[in-house]
Amino acid sequence: MNLEQLQRTMLASVILPLTADEGMRERNAAGEPMEAVAGRFIRPNDRLTAFERLEIYNRQYWFRVQGAFQEDFPALRGVLGAERFEALANAYLQAHPSRSFTLRNLGSHLVDWLSANPAWAGRRIALALDVARVEWACVEAFDGAEFAPLTLAEIAGLDADSRLGLQPHLRLLALKYPADDLVLAMHQKQRREASEAGTRGEETGQTPEERIRLRRRATWLAVHRVDFSLYYKRLTRPEYRTLLAIGAGRALPEALERGFDGARISPANQIQAVRAWFTHWAELGWLCRADAGSKEQ
Amino acid sequence: MAGNRFNAFQNHGVGIGLRIPHYDHIFSHKPAVDWFEIISENYMIDGGRPLHLLDRIMEQYRVVQHGVSMYFGSVQGPDREHLRRLKTLVKRTGTPWLSDHLCWGSVDGTYSHDLLPLPYTWEAVEKTAARIREVRDFLEIPVAVENVSSYAEFTASEMTEWEFLNEVVERADCGILLDVNNIYVSSVNHSFAPMDYVNAVPAERVAQIHIAGHTRYERYILDTHDHPVIEPVWELYARAIERCGPTPTLLEWDDRIPSFDEVHAEARKAEKYLFAAQAGADAELAEVGR
Numbered sequence: 001m002n003l004e005q006l007q008r009t010m011l012a013s014v015i016l017p018l019t020a021d022e023g024m025r026e027r028n029a030a031g032e033p034m035e036a037v038a039g040r041f042i043r044p045n046d047r048l049t050a051f052e053r054l055e056i057y058n059r060q061y062w063f064r065v066q067g068a069f070q071e072d073f074p075a076l077r078g079v080l081g082a083e084r085f086e087a088l089a090n091a092y093l094q095a096h097p098s099r100s101f102t103l104r105n106l107g108s109h110l111v112d113w114l115s116a117n118p119a120w121a122g123r124r125i126a127l128a129l130d131v132a133r134v135e136w137a138c139v140e141a142f143d144g145a146e147f148a149p150l151t152l153a154e155i156a157g158l159d160a161d162s163r164l165g166l167q168p169h170l171r172l173l174a175l176k177y178p179a180d181d182l183v184l185a186m187h188q189k190q191r192r193e194a195s196e197a198g199t200r201g202e203e204t205g206q207t208p209e210e211r212i213r214l215r216r217r218a219t220w221l222a223v224h225r226v227d228f229s230l231y232y233k234r235l236t237r238p239e240y241r242t243l244l245a246i247g248a249g250r251a252l253p254e255a256l257e258r259g260f261d262g263a264r265i266s267p268a269n270q271i272q273a274v275r276a277w278f279t280h281w282a283e284l285g286w287l288c289r290a291d292a293g294s295k296e297q
Numbered sequence: 298m299a300g301n302r303f304n305a306f307q308n309h310g311v312g313i314g315l316r317i318p319h320y321d322h323i324f325s326h327k328p329a330v331d332w333f334e335i336i337s338e339n340y341m342i343d344g345g346r347p348l349h350l351l352d353r354i355m356e357q358y359r360v361v362q363h364g365v366s367m368y369f370g371s372v373q374g375p376d377r378e379h380l381r382r383l384k385t386l387v388k389r390t391g392t393p394w395l396s397d398h399l400c401w402g403s404v405d406g407t408y409s410h411d412l413l414p415l416p417y418t419w420e421a422v423e424k425t426a427a428r429i430r431e432v433r434d435f436l437e438i439p440v441a442v443e444n445v446s447s448y449a450e451f452t453a454s455e456m457t458e459w460e461f462l463n464e465v466v467e468r469a470d471c472g473i474l475l476d477v478n479n480i481y482v483s484s485v486n487h488s489f490a491p492m493d494y495v496n497a498v499p500a501e502r503v504a505q506i507h508i509a510g511h512t513r514y515e516r517y518i519l520d521t522h523d524h525p526v527i528e529p530v531w532e533l534y535a536r537a538i539e540r541c542g543p544t545p546t547l548l549e550w551d552d553r554i555p556s557f558d559e560v561h562a563e564a565r566k567a568e569k570y571l572f573a574a575q576a577g578a579d580a581e582l583a584e585v586g587r
Contacts, residue, residue, distance in 0.1 A: 001453060002420060003420050003424060006451065006453065007371065007372055007404050007413075011403075011404045011407065011409060011413075014409050014411070014413070015407070041416075041451055041452055041453065042449045042450070042451060042452065043451065043454075045450070045486075045487065045488065047516040048516055053449040053450075054449060056449070056519075057409075057411060057448065060411055061409055061410070061411055064410055064411065065410065068410075097408075098407065098410060099406050099407060100408065101338060101366040101376060101378075101379045101408060102338050102341065102366070104342070142346070143342040143343060143345035143346075143347060143348075144343055144344060144345065145343035145344045146344045146345075168343065168344075169344065225345060228345060228349050229346075
């Protein structure tokens, strides 16, 4: 077995799903006995068989990726309960093993995967999807780039054909539920438990499956960063749609047209709203030049 | 020996790994620490709080980068995005040298996020050394490779682990981050004499030393970095310092992390060995100057 064959065989074994009691499976996906697979390239010693030695790596892999995934989606776990969340995590991580040098990107496919595989969330799929969207937006907003923001005066000096950019850390979400409140509460709880446990990683018990009840209400949300801290800001539908169009590179008049499309707001009130939005967006530093990214790299 | 070309001739003293639970203590108490080791991957990002805090740390402390996912031993070539981000961080920190592990961990872009051991074969020697040279040339700073703890041995191996390490670093012309705890863990798991390993390492290539604790199970030891350093590991450290001279030393504590003071006090136990080695080196120098 050459180096490449060994690495392919070992990685396939390491990422093989664990049994219910967290051991290595007896057979791999091709139906081969894992004892024989391990024996082909791992030497046993006087204490451990080749299978048992390979199993150490198999278990470590799953404990590591499950731990990282759980850390990024504590509110989703709260919504689904520990058992269902664990099953979902295992299914997702089998479908999407890490393709990045950093575990930070582990959850990048979760929303799409869960949309295509709703059964894993059961009857709470709509809420679970919204919570997953908010939690993934938090991951992206936490360490996204921040370019030089435009001031209100700079924005006022732009002509009608101008194109603006949005800060990469600003994430825009259209939700069926007001999931931001729930995520905020669950993340605060997670931080509190970590802090109460002190720096030693004592087990603080499983997050209890709470009877979380949330009424459906269309919600438009911005997840963003100010002074290195994450914030949520509720948006109106026109505001959300305008920002989305700006982010997609539309010129301002077109972005505003898209934003107000279908909205029953008088022209006078639209002007007032736009003025208020831009003042607020400038204060929050959300707007930057469309080519800010290429200039700062 | 006050440093060598693999650690930019630096004698950093005793450092500890920079960990999030200690940030508050560091910023509020400004403890006297010789240096901090950072995990490169935690800062290979586009913006936000981690980079801001790193910049604040660098205002007052020396920082050295340590990576966990370069995977010098993986058969496929290095990920270009990874290298680009790593070089950006190297420019930001000004790290005098950079370390990562002598291991593999990915195939075709799928990552294990583990430090998987290599078979000790000539094929692995050649491929790993070539990759180390490629990375070092791209980053343009000295690179040191760390021996990993392992739980499996391969039927394909053609030499001992320390022979493999020596062949790789010789061919790559790179430094060694000698982890004496990893040597101990592997020596128990694979039944070899750890002192043979320490005695075989080319002392002139040791850029840095890691010390750490581990967890002993009934039939093997896991490298968990969640306990103080045990006496047999201090004995290996003492021998390494005796052979290498005063060498930048770093205590790793990554899980069940105690208070900053507790971690720092554990790390500073290394000073008695370093000071003794320094005194010996100074006396030798004075003798030469007479």
